[in-house]
Amino acid sequence: MNEITIIGLGAGDLDQLPLGIYKKLTKAGRCFLRTIDHPVIADLKGEGIHFTSFDSIYEKHDQFEAVYEEIAGTLLQEALNHSVLYAVPGHPMVAEKTVQLLLEKGPELGVDIKVEGGQSFLDPLFQAVRIDPIEGFQLLDGTDLSPNDLHITQHMIIGQVYDAFSASNVKLTLMEKLPDDYEVFIVTAAGSSQEKVTKCSLFELDRQLELSNLTSVYVPPVKEEALQYREFSKLRQIIAQLRGPDGCPWDKKQTHESLKKYLIEEAYELIDSIDEQDDEGMVGELGDVLLQVMLHSQIGEDEGMFTIDDVIEGITAKMVRRHPHVFGDVEVNGEEDVMVNWQRIKAEEKGSETTLQPSILDGIEKSLPNLLRAEEYQKRATKVGFDWDEVSEAWKKVIEEVQELEEEMVSPNRDIERIQSELGDLFFALVNISRYYDIQAEEAVYKANRKFYQRFTYIEQSILKAGKKFEDHTLEELDSYWDEAKAKGL
Numbered sequence: 001m002n003e004i005t006i007i008g009l010g011a012g013d014l015d016q017l018p019l020g021i022y023k024k025l026t027k028a029g030r031c032f033l034r035t036i037d038h039p040v041i042a043d044l045k046g047e048g049i050h051f052t053s054f055d056s057i058y059e060k061h062d063q064f065e066a067v068y069e070e071i072a073g074t075l076l077q078e079a080l081n082h083s084v085l086y087a088v089p090g091h092p093m094v095a096e097k098t099v100q101l102l103l104e105k106g107p108e109l110g111v112d113i114k115v116e117g118g119q120s121f122l123d124p125l126f127q128a129v130r131i132d133p134i135e136g137f138q139l140l141d142g143t144d145l146s147p148n149d150l151h152i153t154q155h156m157i158i159g160q161v162y163d164a165f166s167a168s169n170v171k172l173t174l175m176e177k178l179p180d181d182y183e184v185f186i187v188t189a190a191g192s193s194q195e196k197v198t199k200c201s202l203f204e205l206d207r208q209l210e211l212s213n214l215t216s217v218y219v220p221p222v223k224e225e226a227l228q229y230r231e232f233s234k235l236r237q238i239i240a241q242l243r244g245p246d247g248c249p250w251d252k253k254q255t256h257e258s259l260k261k262y263l264i265e266e267a268y269e270l271i272d273s274i275d276e277q278d279d280e281g282m283v284g285e286l287g288d289v290l291l292q293v294m295l296h297s298q299i300g301e302d303e304g305m306f307t308i309d310d311v312i313e314g315i316t317a318k319m320v321r322r323h324p325h326v327f328g329d330v331e332v333n334g335e336e337d338v339m340v341n342w343q344r345i346k347a348e349e350k351g352s353e354t355t356l357q358p359s360i361l362d363g364i365e366k367s368l369p370n371l372l373r374a375e376e377y378q379k380r381a382t383k384v385g386f387d388w389d390e391v392s393e394a395w396k397k398v399i400e401e402v403q404e405l406e407e408e409m410v411s412p413n414r415d416i417e418r419i420q421s422e423l424g425d426l427f428f429a430l431v432n433i434s435r436y437y438d439i440q441a442e443e444a445v446y447k448a449n450r451k452f453y454q455r456f457t458y459i460e461q462s463i464l465k466a467g468k469k470f471e472d473h474t475l476e477e478l479d480s481y482w483d484e485a486k487a488k489g490l
């Protein structure tokens with residue numbers, strides 16, 4: 001069986017090349033190189049070793065993935081005819097995508113892939129920037145870097161920062177979590193006689209001339225607490241501390257039950273910001289809603305029942321399950337198909353398919369505000385045809401309910417419970433009207449409340465400016481202030 005032997009050229013000069021690797025190179029006579037840009041190559045050429053480099057392939061493609069695919073494909077084709085020696089910088093198993101591709105595809109073509117030694121660039125890099133990796137470090141690919149990859153409280157080493165373009169991408173990604181003037185280190189040719197370590201501010205990262213195939217970027221761990229405030233782990237730590245033995249007395253005494261009202265309040269304050277199109281306000285209000293989630297999760301953890309990890313796992317799994325058209329192979333034709341799938345999957349999750357046929361109204365949360373709940377009931381009933389064909393019929397029902405309410409209110413045997421019942425029927429009928437016009441009844445009442453608040457506070461301010469009190473005004477005078485507020489668009 002033909003084979004590809006992969007060796008590492010280490011991170012430095014010829015003196016640092018392992019003896020076994022050196023002997024293999026001198027005996028081979030010919031070797032393929034991922035790149036000729038390495039300190040040891042000139043010395044090896046001087047000893048009569050011939051190399052075939054893949055550097056020209058980098059010029060053919062815009063994406064590194066395509067470069068690596070072509071290199072691996074070329075090597076595998078060569079190996080079908082004869083054994084191949086392939087040399088890469090550093091160690092073959094550290095930051096070498098072509099090696100991973102060969103290990104994956106070689107067996108499929110009957111090509112044996114052997115990986116031999118070489119010194120990784122990590123050891124000399126740790127020495128160059130004088131860090132102990134046991135404190136925790138990340139090795140990241142500068143050509144495929146995402147803010148989600150970054151753990152800013154650990155040492156970060158970003159390899160494959162070849163040029164100003166890749167350095168710019170790395171810079172912009174880091175700036176999403178770090179300040180522009182955060183100090184980073186550019187390490188070139190670590191472990192060789194050409195080694196150079198340059199300290200610079202993050203915003204200067206792509207302005208350095210010494211960027212090359214041998215360049216890595218070292219980002220020290222963030223120590224300043226305020227810079228960690230964007231990290232989810234920091235929020236979790238703070239909430240745990242608030243609930244801990246030396247935490248806040250108010251936070252420590254809260255329960256799931258005591259926090260319910262705050263969750264509702266924060267949700268409505270968020271709606272305020274959404275209605276006002278206040279992006280900055282939304283940031284604060286979303287944070288307040290998240291705080292409620294974190295507090296409930298911490299209480300669950302303190303009681304040994306569940307943690308925030310369980311919450312995240314649950315919602316992540318649910319989103320994947322209920323979107324098979326995104327994460328699976330299900331095909332849909334528009335939003336309606338999506339909703340049908342959602343309801344079917346939800347019913348399966350809740351075990352709805354049992355011998356006892358449940359109501360289609362089951363599963364609607366009882367804790368919903370009642371106008372929202374009424375709307376959800378009506379939507380469910382509509383799906384099985386229990387609905388008016390025309391909105392005019394719904395209006396007739398509203399008029400009927402108004403008449404029944406009036407009859408109860410003027411009845412000589414007036415009964416508060418019956419009046420309450422008729423009022424409820426009227427509200428329910430009005431929700432039906434709202435639904436026909438694609439208006440959420442809960443939101444309509446919310447806006448009416450806000451409008452009343454704005455106009456009434458205008459009346460209060462007007463009375464205050466006049467130096468009078470409410471009792472000094474007739475209802476007609478107060479109404480005139482109300483009309484003024486209305487004219488001002490309040």
